[in-house]
Amino acid sequence: MADATLGGSTEAISATELAEIGLRCEVDGEIATITLDRPERRNAQTFATWSALARIGESLPGQVRVVVIRGEGPSFSAGIDLRMFTPEGVPGQGSFGTVATLDDAAFEQAVAEAQRGFLWLRRPDIVSIAAVQGHAIGAGFQLALSCDLRVVAEDVRFCMKEPALGLVPDLTGTKPLVDIVGVSRAIEICLTARTVGAEEAYRLGLAELVVPGEELPAAVRDLVAALLATNRDAATATKRLLRAAPGRTLEEQAAAERAEQALRIRALFASS
Numbered sequence: 443m444a445d446a447t448l449g450g451s452t453e454a455i456s457a458t459e460l461a462e463i464g465l466r467c468e469v470d471g472e473i474a475t476i477t478l479d480r481p482e483r484r485n486a487q488t489f490a491t492w493s494a495l496a497r498i499g500e501s502l503p504g505q506v507r508v509v510v511i512r513g514e515g516p517s518f519s520a521g522i523d524l525r526m527f528t529p530e531g532v533p534g535q536g537s538f539g540t541v542a543t544l545d546d547a548a549f550e551q552a553v554a555e556a557q558r559g560f561l562w563l564r565r566p567d568i569v570s571i572a573a574v575q576g577h578a579i580g581a582g583f584q585l586a587l588s589c590d591l592r593v594v595a596e597d598v599r600f601c602m603k604e605p606a607l608g609l610v611p612d613l614t615g616t617k618p619l620v621d622i623v624g625v626s627r628a629i630e631i632c633l634t635a636r637t638v639g640a641e642e643a644y645r646l647g648l649a650e651l652v653v654p655g656e657e658l659p660a661a662v663r664d665l666v667a668a669l670l671a672t673n674r675d676a677a678t679a680t681k682r683l684l685r686a687a688p689g690r691t692l693e694e695q696a697a698a699e700r701a702e703q704a705l706r707i708r709a710l711f712a713s714s
């Protein structure tokens with residue numbers, strides 16, 4: 443497996459920098475595996491986590507087709523680092539007390555920067571998979587939601603805790619949640635801040651696959667192998683179509699299918 447230093451189009455981020463933030467990233471051919479690696483804090487996330495995720499996305503080597511996000515230890519992620527709620531905050535990153543004093547433009551910029559860490563996972567040229575065991579709370583749930591697919595262990599516990607803490611979920615999780623479970627169920631899940639377990643997650647479409655915890659790595663490997671077996675350009679075009687479908691009319695979607703297929707068929711026959 444390659445060193446974690448990434449070398450895409452933007453400035454690379456080193457394994458040492460990532461380790462200081464509590465992340466690892468390993469690139470093995472067409473597969474990138476990002477690991478939340480602060481198990482002693484249940485992989486709690488900070489602003490540095492989100493900036494690093496954004497940089498990983500921006501510098502991802504061009505050959506990568508599948509990105510797996512996983513968490514070390516018993517929990518996928520216990521959400522935002524709760525030290526953000528203390529006056530001392532997280533060393534070097536301040537606290538919500540300092541964030542609250544930002545003017546509108548600076549606040550907007552700070553949250554947009556955090557959201558960049560999540561948004562790239564929808565890119566059409568990759569398929570992102572969250573491998574989720576144990577707790578996925580708040581920012582942890584939103585990180586899993588920002589992936590295309592979720593493979594979960596039987597002990598998974600999703601929870602959108604933000605409203606219980608006086609916040610809204612703002613790490614791009616509300617849109618996929620509503621798209622998957624519908625507005626009413628999303629309201630119920632978020633406004634009660636209750637836990638969603640594996641069986642319900644599967645039934646609601648929040649998980650594509652539920653497996654015993656010890657089988658999670660193998661289940662992800664099998665899924666990755668199946669995804670890599672398809673034609674890359676066709677997979678990219680198909681994901682682009684599927685991601686755009688909810689925002690289009692049937693006629694618009696049919697036109698988009700024609701346009702993508704024209705490119706595909708011309709490319710196939712040009713190369714034969």
Ligand code: ACO
Pocket residue numbers: 482483484486487516517519520521522523524525577579580581582603604607609
């Ligand atoms: N931020 C900072 N540290 C955390 C966090 C967190 N979000 N979650 C857990 N930790 C730390 C604990 O303080 C503890 O540290 P310690 O060993 O120094 O005491 C260690 O991780 C282990 O945590 P435990 O609570 O002992 O682990 P357990 O497995 O029993 O429980 C659980 C895990 C359920 C995730 C629990 O830690 C928890 O409820 N955490 C807080 C969840 C939360 O409210 N997150 C914010 C959501 S809102 C948002 O993300 C925007």
